[in-house]
């Protein structure tokens with residue numbers, strides 16, 4: 218009789234999940250790789266929909282060779298039966314039991330049915346999502362997140378519009394602006410609220426990862442070559458339009474982080490791609506009882522969370538780009554395989570990945586310090602601006618809850634105004650509502666991790682098939 222291989226459920230098939238799956242599958246563990254997208258790749262290697270028949274998908278990507286290596290590795294493991302790949306599965310809950318875990322996922326684009334699977338260990342590689350802060354006009358059609366614009370381009374091979382302003386703060390703005398420009402959009406401006414001084418002040422620690430600086434310089438030179446104006450220390454004050462976006466007003470930021478009077482400029486455009494940074498997905502980890510460090514899942518040097526049998530890797534443990542996700546995924550996969558088989562992990566085997574993890578974490582901590590939204594952005598949010606889109610709560614209502622009704626924390630603001638009670642459960646609006654209310658945006662427990670139909674919750678639980 219052959220020995221049963223331990224089963225590791227890897228949730229998320231981006232760079233972290235793929236690296237983890239390959240490392241674990243190579244070391245005697247069966248991996249079930251689960252992702253909500255139709256194809257593996259995650260945000261960085263988002264693949265065009267199959268039906269589109271893209272002839273040169275690599276044209277929209279950088280570091281394509283790494284993707285080819287990951288894809289070839291995955292195909293080999295699938296063929297050998299070491300990995301099972303489940304796409305279009307939206308994990309809404311992971312239950313911890315005495316003998317392992319049950320992973321519950323909604324199926325397909327409709328997400329009306331749920332299926333369960335059993336695993337001996339779980340590795341969370343669910344990545345991050347975009348933070349977008351409100352401003353007057355941000356709910357107009359034509360205003361999209363920067364990652365959303367990129368997803369349309371990489372996944373659907375379509376441009377969100379013809380003339381685009383890319384705005385906000387953070388390194389994501391650069392690939393989005395170069396991607397839109399290369400695909401034929403007229404990028405009217407790249408508007409970044411951070412200033413060059415913030416970067417220069419951190420030049421020495423940033424120079425520890427020259428490859429990242431070269432990548433950034435490459436994006437900048439492509440934008441300059443195409444004549445895209447870079448407006449650093451600038452912010453979007455307002456988006457204008459009747460039925461849809463027609464223009465945005467941008468202004469320079471003064472030393473205190475407030476718009477400089479008289480510096481306003483109107484930029485006609487049909488698309489505003491905006492992002493104020495990324496936040497880690499922590500819902501599943503939270504639901505399992507894993508501790509957090511600030512907004513990210515806390516892990517040790519093996520990428521173990523503080524719940525036995527649960528690992529986490531990639532942007533769920535902190536925002537740091539694809540290379541860091543690959544390094545963390547590799548370490549997590551090796552550790553999980555060893556631990557699930559009852560062995561002691563060979564730390565020497567991942568020394569290079571650990572060294573790269575240290576450098577990249579330090580790099581992104583510095584970059585995070587340099588990129589920040591305009592310091593006093595809530596002052597620009599008018600009372601009439603909707604800050605919680607699901608429940609249509611205005612900034613005025615939030616201010617009234619704080620000012621007249623005495624709400625002193627986000628939970629009370631939510632109870633008094635319904636801000637954060639809708640479909641997104643605060644995932645999108647929480648930083649904006651917190652900023653307008655002047656409260657801390659503490660990460661909250663939010664299971665289920667996805668909106669689940671009542672029929673799924675009411676259905677009798679089927680025991681998952683034994684693996």
Ligand SMILES: Cc1cc2nc3c(=O)[nH]c(=O)nc-3n(C[C@H](O)[C@H](O)[C@H](O)COP(=O)(O)OP(=O)(O)OC[C@H]3O[C@@H](n4cnc5c(N)ncnc54)[C@H](O)[C@@H]3O)c2cc1C
Pocket residue numbers: 228229230231232233234251252253254258259260261262306307308309342343344345346347363364365367389392393495498530531532533537538539540542666667
């Ligand atoms: C919108 C967006 C666009 C980005 N674009 C760029 C870019 O152009 N260039 C760049 O350098 N960096 C970009 N980044 C940063 C980039 O995501 C990371 O560098 C890298 O992809 C992180 O890898 P990861 O494996 O940690 O997470 P991801 O690549 O985000 O992969 C996470 C995977 O988990 C899946 N997932 C999440 N939750 C669930 C769930 N509940 N159930 C099932 N599956 C789930 C997702 O579908 C996704 O495939 C982007 C980030 C975001 C959020």
